[in-house]
Amino acid sequence: MLEIDDLHTGYGETQVIYGLNLRASAGRVLAILGRNGAGKTTTMKAIMGLLPATRGSIRIEGKDIAGERTFDIARRGIAYVPETRDIFPSLTVKENLQLATRLAPANAEWTLERVLDFFPNLSRRLSNGGNELSGGEQQMLSIARALLMNPRLLLLDEPTEGLAPIIVRQIHEKLSELKAAGMTMVLVEQNFGFATELADDVHVIGRGETVWKGSSADIVADKAVQKKWLGV
Amino acid sequence: MNFWIVQALNGLQLSMLLFLLSIGLTVIFGLMHFVNLAHGALYALGAYVGVSAFALTGMYWGAFLLAPIAVALAGVVLYLGLIRRMRKAGPMNQVLVTFGLIFVLLDITRIIWGDLALSIPEPQLFTGRSEVLGVAYPTYRLFIIGLGLTVMAGLWLLLSRTQIGAMIRAGVDNDQMAACLGINVERLFFIVFCIGCALAGLAGAVAAPVLSVTPSMGTQLLIPVLIVVVIGGLGSLKGAIAGSLLVGFIQTFGAVLAPQLASVAIYALLAAVLIFRPAGLFPAKA
Ligand SMILES: Nc1ncnc2c1ncn2[C@@H]1O[C@H](COP(=O)(O)OP(=O)(O)OP(=O)(O)O)[C@@H](O)[C@H]1O
Numbered sequence: 001m002l003e004i005d006d007l008h009t010g011y012g013e014t015q016v017i018y019g020l021n022l023r024a025s026a027g028r029v030l031a032i033l034g035r036n037g038a039g040k041t042t043t044m045k046a047i048m049g050l051l052p053a054t055r056g057s058i059r060i061e062g063k064d065i066a067g068e069r070t071f072d073i074a075r076r077g078i079a080y081v082p083e084t085r086d087i088f089p090s091l092t093v094k095e096n097l098q099l100a101t102r103l104a105p106a107n108a109e110w111t112l113e114r115v116l117d118f119f120p121n122l123s124r125r126l127s128n129g130g131n132e133l134s135g136g137e138q139q140m141l142s143i144a145r146a147l148l149m150n151p152r153l154l155l156l157d158e159p160t161e162g163l164a165p166i167i168v169r170q171i172h173e174k175l176s177e178l179k180a181a182g183m184t185m186v187l188v189e190q191n192f193g194f195a196t197e198l199a200d201d202v203h204v205i206g207r208g209e210t211v212w213k214g215s216s217a218d219i220v221a222d223k224a225v226q227k228k229w230l231g232v
Numbered sequence: 233m234n235f236w237i238v239q240a241l242n243g244l245q246l247s248m249l250l251f252l253l254s255i256g257l258t259v260i261f262g263l264m265h266f267v268n269l270a271h272g273a274l275y276a277l278g279a280y281v282g283v284s285a286f287a288l289t290g291m292y293w294g295a296f297l298l299a300p301i302a303v304a305l306a307g308v309v310l311y312l313g314l315i316r317r318m319r320k321a322g323p324m325n326q327v328l329v330t331f332g333l334i335f336v337l338l339d340i341t342r343i344i345w346g347d348l349a350l351s352i353p354e355p356q357l358f359t360g361r362s363e364v365l366g367v368a369y370p371t372y373r374l375f376i377i378g379l380g381l382t383v384m385a386g387l388w389l390l391l392s393r394t395q396i397g398a399m400i401r402a403g404v405d406n407d408q409m410a411a412c413l414g415i416n417v418e419r420l421f422f423i424v425f426c427i428g429c430a431l432a433g434l435a436g437a438v439a440a441p442v443l444s445v446t447p448s449m450g451t452q453l454l455i456p457v458l459i460v461v462v463i464g465g466l467g468s469l470k471g472a473i474a475g476s477l478l479v480g481f482i483q484t485f486g487a488v489l490a491p492q493l494a495s496v497a498i499y500a501l502l503a504a505v506l507i508f509r510p511a512g513l514f515p516a517k518a
């Protein structure tokens with residue numbers, strides 16, 4: 001589904017990612033782990049075309065999308081739930097969602113009704129401003145909005161960051177449901193337990209490249225890797 | 233009493249012209265962080281096209297219709313030829329290039345229309361005076377006020393009730409996230425830029441019967457318009473409305489009540505707003 005080879009990217013003069021490789025297969029959940037500042041968010045932004053790939057390729061089902069414009073990448077069916085959630089504060093909750101339904105085909109799998117069934121909390125907040133939500137509600141809205149893009153690949157950057165344990169559990173349930181339904185996901189997480197319970201495959205990023213690849217079970221068993229690259 | 237009503241109407245009329253000019257500028261800035269200093273020159277261009285359109289059609293409404301269209305087309309040329317290339321050039325270069333553009337447009341209007349002050353007569357429909365609140369006030373100026381209010385209402389509906397309005401607000405909030413939802417923010421910017429140019433052209437044609445049409449009319453209005461944008465807060469319709477009213481009224485009442493202070497008054501207002509509300513009164517980004 002997603003294949004990244006030899007990716008180099010960064011912020012202007014500051015290079016952050018040096019030759020990163022990544023494989024996410026269809027119908028599976030890939031967790032990207034790594035310490036603070038390892039370059040996980042930077043990688044996500046490069047996939048979305050928000051940062052330029054100065055070298056390397058990013059392929060979606062074989063098609064190289066490196067260098068494409070962000071809105072074209074989004075229209076290819078890649079949805080992004082950013083670390084900062086990025087709810088539009090001047091839009092109501094409903095408008096935030098409707099913006100994502102704009103390009104949906106008539107027979108789209110995810111509709112406004114279905115998304116509100118999936119996150120019932122949001123249906124009570126539809127007329128609220130995007131800036132009037134709690135952190136958990138913002139996260140749910142951000143995921144709901146991404147689902148309305150009817151993605152074939154869902155990118156999630158630290159969906160549990162700064163949330164209360166009960167909300168983290170809710171989000172875990174929701175993402176598990178999505179996984180059971182066959183959604184392909186790439187999940188960046190600092191919460192090791194959360195990530196390894198959800199993911200099939202794990203990549204660890206350190207010093208701007210992929211330093212370890214394996215299955216969730218492998219990394220849970222491998223204390224040495226955890227200690228070396230995650231400080232768990 | 234009559235004095236106050238007349239001055240209030242004068243203030244309102246100036247506010248509407250300021251609004252027509254500032255709304256395009258502020259939304260363009262909010263959406264793309266692009267400062268187009270030549271916006272005032274486009275207003276002058278609108279007035280001159282209005283003069284020619286009137287000469288051509290013999291009708292005020294010819295000017296009213298053709299000026300916004302012509303200036304929007306000038307906007308398309310500017311965008312394709314210059315602005316699109318300047319998008320990533322940084323604010324300093326943008327300011328310098330659009331500042332230079334002021335003089336280019338100034339000279340183009342001089343070459344085509346000359347240096348003498350021109351004007352357009354009022355439309356027959358709105359000649360003479362009408363009675364408002366017990367005072368006789370020029371009907372055409374009432375028309376300007378009505379037009380400004382209509383455009384405000386129209387833009388409010390567009391921004392708050394339509395999909396493209398939501399897309400524009402989303403783009404002003406966070407252009408990167410908007411792009412992640414498949415929105416072509418650059419094309420949105422182009423559309424907004426053209427609408428902004430059309431409104432500047434409209435303002436020029438509408439002002440032509442009450443102000444004299446001179447090459448420098450744009451530069452005269454540019455400073456108050458920039459002050460409106462800064463006072464109101466970048467990127468917001470509410471800000472443009474509030475800023476236009478404040479500046480329009482302070483300029484009008486300042487000029488009649490304290491002429492020696494009038495020119496300083498709006499700068500004092502600007503300073504006060506920047507001290508107490510650095511982001512302006514109603515910034516689009518909270
Ligand atoms: N806008 C920026 N400009 C310059 N450098 C940046 C910028 N954003 C991040 N960086 C740097 O890039 C490196 C990687 O940052 P990134 O945000 O990708 O890390 P991360 O793995 O997502 O970390 P975290 O777990 O804290 O979210 C860091 O060293 C950071 O300082």
Ligand SMILES: [Mg+2]
Pocket residue numbers: 040041042083157
């Ligand atoms: Mg991060």
